[in-house]
Amino acid sequence: MTQNLRIPGPTPLPDEVLDAQSSPMTDHRGAEFAEILRGISSGIGGLIGASGDVLLLTGSGSGAMEAAVVNTLSPGDRVLVISIGAFGDRFAGIAEAFGANVERLDIAWGEAADPAALTAHLATNPPYAAVLLTHNETSTGVTNPLRELAAAIRSGPGDPLVVVDGISGLGAMPFEMDAWGVDLVVSASQKAWMGSPGIGIAVIGEHAWAAIERARMPRFYWDFRQARSFAAKGQTPWTPAVSVLFGLKVGLERLLSEGPERTWARHEAIARGAQVGMEAAGLRLVAPAGHRSPTVTAAWLPDGLEWAPFNAAMRSRGLVIAGGQAKWTGKILRFGHMGHVEWPDIGDALRVLAETLREFGHPPDPVATEAAGREAFESALVAR
Ligand SMILES: Cc1ncc(COP(=O)(O)O)c(C=O)c1O
Numbered sequence: 368m369t370q371n372l373r374i375p376g377p378t379p380l381p382d383e384v385l386d387a388q389s390s391p392m393t394d395h396r397g398a399e400f401a402e403i404l405r406g407i408s409s410g411i412g413g414l415i416g417a418s419g420d421v422l423l424l425t426g427s428g429s430g431a432m433e434a435a436v437v438n439t440l441s442p443g444d445r446v447l448v449i450s451i452g453a454f455g456d457r458f459a460g461i462a463e464a465f466g467a468n469v470e471r472l473d474i475a476w477g478e479a480a481d482p483a484a485l486t487a488h489l490a491t492n493p494p495y496a497a498v499l500l501t502h503n504e505t506s507t508g509v510t511n512p513l514r515e516l517a518a519a520i521r522s523g524p525g526d527p528l529v530v531v532d533g534i535s536g537l538g539a540m541p542f543e544m545d546a547w548g549v550d551l552v553v554s555a556s557q558k559a560w561m562g563s564p565g566i567g568i569a570v571i572g573e574h575a576w577a578a579i580e581r582a583r584m585p586r587f588y589w590d591f592r593q594a595r596s597f598a599a600k601g602q603t604p605w606t607p608a609v610s611v612l613f614g615l616k617v618g619l620e621r622l623l624s625e626g627p628e629r630t631w632a633r634h635e636a637i638a639r640g641a642q643v644g645m646e647a648a649g650l651r652l653v654a655p656a657g658h659r660s661p662t663v664t665a666a667w668l669p670d671g672l673e674w675a676p677f678n679a680a681m682r683s684r685g686l687v688i689a690g691g692q693a694k695w696t697g698k699i700l701r702f703g704h705m706g707h708v709e710w711p712d713i714g715d716a717l718r719v720l721a722e723t724l725r726e727f728g729h730p731p732d733p734v735a736t737e738a739a740g741r742e743a744f745e746s747a748l749v750a751r
Contacts, residue, residue: 375505376505376705423567424566425608426589428555428558437465437585451474458499490524517548528574532552550571554570563615665702
């Protein structure tokens with residue numbers, strides 16, 4: 368049975384990415400590989416409106432988050448973490464682990480942060496060295512109004528760094544690093560970039576470089592100064608995940624040839640179809656309208672439906688989705704739709720979801736569910 372992998376990363380990969388990943392090894396300090404690294408960095412920078420340095424780190428997204436923290440902060444620095452879910456909590460945990468003086472602005476899970484509330488918070492507190500926040504919260508399927516939140520930070524007291532976890536949104540949705548005033552953003556190869564897991568991405572602007580020079584948290588493997596000086600030679604300080612980079616190059620070329628506007632429209636329309644289809648299946652979405660993620664859709668499990676057997680039944684039909692994380696384990700389900708995704712993948716997933724719900728006594732009509740989703744997808748595409 369073929370598997371329909373609909374978790375929010377790693378994502379299914381196009382055949383040409385898989386082929387590229389099986390290319391023979393090359394000298395990671397040779398001219399040919401330098402071209403590959405430079406091509407990936409400039410491609411990513413162009414897609415996210417960034418004039419700063421795009422560093423490719425071997426590690427997962429959490430490694431890139433840790434790198435962002437240890438490179439920009441000193442123990443005792445006052446840091447505000449705006450958390451809207453499990454990954455915001457992770458950012459706070461990392462900063463605390465390295466001795467930052469973390470204050471939290473905790474938003475109820477399932478909601479987005481409110482720029483006006485942030486403005487009020489900043490105005491009534493001493494200035495922070497940095498504000499850490501999540502663009503797209505994968506644990507709840509909520510997208511923050513990042514442009515407005517960054518503007519609130521920029522116009523507030525002091526001159527805090529704006530440090531963004533863009534891991535599950537970058538590449539799939541609008542993001543303008545320079546124009547929005549973001550100083551540092553991280554992502555990871557296995558999300559919308561159509562790569563395998565293994566490469567963390569850190570994009571760093573001028574304001575962040577000044578902080579990096581002053582920062583005193585311990586760093587060695589993740590040292591951005593090292594990474595930047597090697598990147599200037601088309602290299603990384605340490606042996607990189609060569610095969611992952613071969614694939615990432617091809618994934619990125621696909622995004623570049625599709626063009627960002629079309630990529631964003633495709634994700635938006637697919638997300639719309641997933642949302643409407645899940646509602647047609649009788650599920651209640653977690654995220655409020657206006658803050659629904661284009662890359663992951665979360666819905667509440669119906670009362671009395673136990674996640675473990677339900678999930679096992681979906682998997683026996685070839686559909687692999689994600690459940691809830693941390694305090695929402697067993698409470699929600701999550702559909703990933705980022706990267707190499709087209710409507711039939713989601714239509715099929717909705718049908719299997721509805722069939723399995725029916726088997727468990729929550730009877731939607733699988734055909735109507737899929738049709739409602741497809742209609743919403745098609746009209747969202749036409750509307751753009
Ligand atoms: C928003 C967000 N932040 C951080 C991470 C952590 O990335 P990784 O699992 O690659 O360490 C993820 C992964 O799902 C994520 O979606």
